[in-house]
Amino acid sequence: MGTRQFNLADLFEIVVETVPDRLALVAGAVRLSYGQLDDRSNRFAHDLARNGIGHGAHVGILAFNRAEWVEAMVGCYKARAVPINLNYRYVVPELRYVVENADLEALVFERALSPLATGSLEGLELPTPLHLLVVEDGSDADAGHARPYEEALASSPPARDFGPRSPDDIYALYTGGTTGMPKGVLWRQEDIFFAAMGGGGWGAEPITRPEQLAGRLNTDDTTRAVMLVVGPLMHGNAQWVMWNAFMMGGTAVLYTEHFYDPDRLWRLIGDERVVSVGLVGDAMARPLADALAEAPAGTYDTSSLLVVGSGGAMLSATVKDELRKQLPDVIIMDRFGSSESGAQGAVEDGAAGPRFVMGADTTVLDDELHPLSPGDGRIGRLARTGRIPLGYHKDQAKTDATFPVDADGVRWSLPGDLASVEPDGTITVHGRGSASINSGGEKVFPEEVEAAVKTHPDVFDAIVVGIPDDRFGERVAAVVHPKRGHGAPTLEGLQEHCRSFIAGYKLPRQMLVVDEIPLTAAGKPDAKAARALF
Numbered sequence: 001m002g003t004r005q006f007n008l009a010d011l012f013e014i015v016v017e018t019v020p021d022r023l024a025l026v027a028g029a030v031r032l033s034y035g036q037l038d039d040r041s042n043r044f045a046h047d048l049a050r051n052g053i054g055h056g057a058h059v060g061i062l063a064f065n066r067a068e069w070v071e072a073m074v075g076c077y078k079a080r081a082v083p084i085n086l087n088y089r090y091v092v093p094e095l096r097y098v099v100e101n102a103d104l105e106a107l108v109f110e111r112a113l114s115p116l117a118t119g120s121l122e123g124l125e126l127p128t129p130l131h132l133l134v135v136e137d138g139s140d141a142d143a144g145h146a147r148p149y150e151e152a153l154a155s156s157p158p159a160r161d162f163g164p165r166s167p168d169d170i171y172a173l174y175t176g177g178t179t180g181m182p183k184g185v186l187w188r189q190e191d192i193f194f195a196a197m198g199g200g201g202w203g204a205e206p207i208t209r210p211e212q213l214a215g216r217l218n219t220d221d222t223t224r225a226v227m228l229v230v231g232p233l234m235h236g237n238a239q240w241v242m243w244n245a246f247m248m249g250g251t252a253v254l255y256t257e258h259f260y261d262p263d264r265l266w267r268l269i270g271d272e273r274v275v276s277v278g279l280v281g282d283a284m285a286r287p288l289a290d291a292l293a294e295a296p297a298g299t300y301d302t303s304s305l306l307v308v309g310s311g312g313a314m315l316s317a318t319v320k321d322e323l324r325k326q327l328p329d330v331i332i333m334d335r336f337g338s339s340e341s342g343a344q345g346a347v348e349d350g351a352a353g354p355r356f357v358m359g360a361d362t363t364v365l366d367d368e369l370h371p372l373s374p375g376d377g378r379i380g381r382l383a384r385t386g387r388i389p390l391g392y393h394k395d396q397a398k399t400d401a402t403f404p405v406d407a408d409g410v411r412w413s414l415p416g417d418l419a420s421v422e423p424d425g426t427i428t429v430h431g432r433g434s435a436s437i438n439s440g441g442e443k444v445f446p447e448e449v450e451a452a453v454k455t456h457p458d459v460f461d462a463i464v465v466g467i468p469d470d471r472f473g474e475r476v477a478a479v480v481h482p483k484r485g486h487g488a489p490t491l492e493g494l495q496e497h498c499r500s501f502i503a504g505y506k507l508p509r510q511m512l513v514v515d516e517i518p519l520t521a522a523g524k525p526d527a528k529a530a531r532a533l534f
Contacts (some may be wrong), residue, residue: 195342281313
């Protein structure tokens, strides 16, 4: 591949060499410069190497957002090992499945999560015993024979004396998806750098040589990019926000609370002079908008904020409008992407989703893998080519289905989103085909109905599903979480409100009012659980 040798550890070290004293990471009370983060990551990498864990080995990380999560991730890349994100919301059988499926050779876990970690290992027949490290968090849970993380780092050298690495080293992301058991998406590190971590091209063309990254970094510390990572690092959205900050020589600020507190978030934004915030849909954005609206003027300092972005779930029109009203000088942006495709496009402030301006490598394909023409009215499958994953770990059948090759030899990523191409070339995303509702032969996309339902003044959040119907096969049903201090809407009132936004056959025919929308272990609305409520 000539000079195009992009490796995440190599790129990180270029940033360290350029701005060693700059603040790289804020995680609660922990503040690490690039040099300090590099030092601790080197020590972690040496501990792996000392225990025979190196090129291609899988290392699980089970922890809440904290500095050690980041140190372990960067340290894995330095040792050419592969960090595996583990979901702390899982129960023991779910985590046991991932531990076994991912072929872990090491596991780093937070002490409070010891019952989950040790429980997932009970009864597992592994080729070799796992190298276990426990991160202290002030709790007293029994971590078994795991070695203390700090002890492992203290006994390891900080030297950066590693051998050459490769652009083919692996970045892995375990994703729960919408159906089935979690699956590991495998990327070449060079490809994920360009597909989801900016490629060194913020406001300019992507770099063509790793050394160019140093010249792209802003060396004025007072105007560095400070990016708030709100979601858990066990999800790709949060990882990509953090790595974008690193690849700009900026500061990644982790939200480390174990519960969602909009007041704490706004104060963190002001205290750290945050420039950009990465959220996941209305579940995060609406409490932030409400807190800002309800607080007396001057309560929060938002003067540093330039961008509020959402990835992984769309912002509703009502939440966008509220944020625009409270933050008139801030760009409100929906970003589109997936574990299988990287970051693909965005809807900027003022635009109406779910219409996205996608990159040149994204299109919509029909069932024969032919691109749809703009404005032809057909619905196909959203597809990306170019820098896409290698496939799924240990699942060739699913790899072949999600990453097919067309008649011209072009390989595509088809994560499952249905879409159409507008006359102006923008792409409207209709949602996942597997989740669409077939009501009397009409296909209804839950995301479209949810967007309409969420504009109702009494609705805080909602999820829409299809439930069995003797006449139409399926009918549209809504699970609604009312706004605090508001009465619950009636079904008739909700239908009347939604008629202004969607066709009559898409209106909810049944409604349940709940105190909380059911969520999956990944923190996303749980359609299966919502359907079971009916």
